[in-house]
Amino acid sequence: MxxxxxxxxxxxxxxxxxxxxxxxxxxxxxxxxxxxxxxxxxxxxxxxxxxxxxxxxxxxxxxxxxxxxxxxxxxxxxxxxxxxxxxxxxxxxxxxxxxxxxxxxxxxxxxxxxxxxxxxGYRKRQAETLSRLAERLAVQVAKSGEPHELQPMPPAERRVLHVALKDHPDVTTESVGEGAARRLIIKPRHG
Structure with missing residues (x-):
């Protein structure tokens, strides 16, 4: 525009x-x-x-x-x-x-x-859904020991996932990529 x-x-x-x-x-x-x-x-x-x-x-x-x-x-x-x-x-x-x-x-x-x-309440419901997804994926990553890469998503949605898992004892998160292709990876926490 x-x-x-x-x-x-x-x-x-x-x-x-x-x-x-x-x-x-x-x-x-x-x-x-x-x-x-x-x-x-x-x-x-x-x-x-x-x-x-x-x-x-x-x-x-x-x-x-x-x-x-x-x-x-x-x-x-x-x-x-x-x-x-x-x-x-x-x-x-x-x-x-x-x-x-x-x-x-x-x-x-x-x-x-x-x-x-x-x-x-759309954003609130979306954040709750993403937090539940983060927890499910954290369990999966912790169990398998393999990282999980999500599809590209907007910054606000990635932030919800980062916040939901920031203190998780078994996994950590990282954003990779540029612009609209930026995505989140949930990885096992080592050590």
């Missing part, structure tokens, strides 16, 4: 200097975020306003909550139909997360912070 397309998209959502050229929002639409360099809003407020504007156009019954944690801004999108918004294999959720990060980088000039978005 080039910057012109992003500017147009953000303007459509009411989140850019180009917002003046966009027709006025519907009466029940959330207030647009003004990208005025003199008025810096907290990143948490910018993120919440962006996500609220986005999901209100998809399903007005969804709610957004954003909180600042030690290492990231975490957003939770909830509502009766929230789980469907995550998309197949969390792809829509991943795209929303990328957009949220991009909006923060553009509006706030911020590029070092982490943004985590969960929709209808």
């Amino acid at each position: 080039n910057s012109t397309n992003l500017d147009d998209y953000l303007a459509e959502l009411g989140i850019s200097d180009a917002a003046e050229s966009v027709p006025p929002p519907a009466p029940d639409a959330p207030a647009p975020v003004q990208a005025n360099p003199e008025e810096h809003e907290e990143p948490r407020v910018v993120l919440e306003r962006f996500l609220t504007g986005l999901v209100s156009r998809i399903d007005p019954g969804l709610q957004v909550t954003v909180r600042q944690t030690e290492d990231a801004l975490e957003a939770e999108i909830t509502g009766e139909n929230a789980a469907r918004l995550a998309g197949r294999d969390g792809r829509t959720l991943g795209a929303i997360e990328v957009l949220a990060y991009t909006v923060l980088a553009k509006v706030e000039g911020r590029n070092e912070g982490r943004v985590r978005v969960d929709i209808g």
Whole structure:
């Protein structure tokens, strides 16, 4: 996506200097975020306003909550139909997360912070599933003495596996490869 397309998209959502050229929002639409360099809003407020504007156009019954944690801004999108918004294999959720990060980088000039978005508990369920998988594979690797290489996966999923097994007495983990081909290997712990 080039910057012109992003500017147009953000303007459509009411989140850019180009917002003046966009027709006025519907009466029940959330207030647009003004990208005025003199008025810096907290990143948490910018993120919440962006996500609220986005999901209100998809399903007005969804709610957004954003909180600042030690290492990231975490957003939770909830509502009766929230789980469907995550998309197949969390792809829509991943795209929303990328957009949220991009909006923060553009509006706030911020590029070092982490943004985590969960929709209808999808990420939490995914983390629980990955933790159970990690434990099963750890037992298998410890029993066989042979390393197990998983398929390439996103950094957030690899991190769940690393964390789940970091204190395991019989195995250790290592990420190998580059970019989208990066994958995790579970190896027996020696000595």
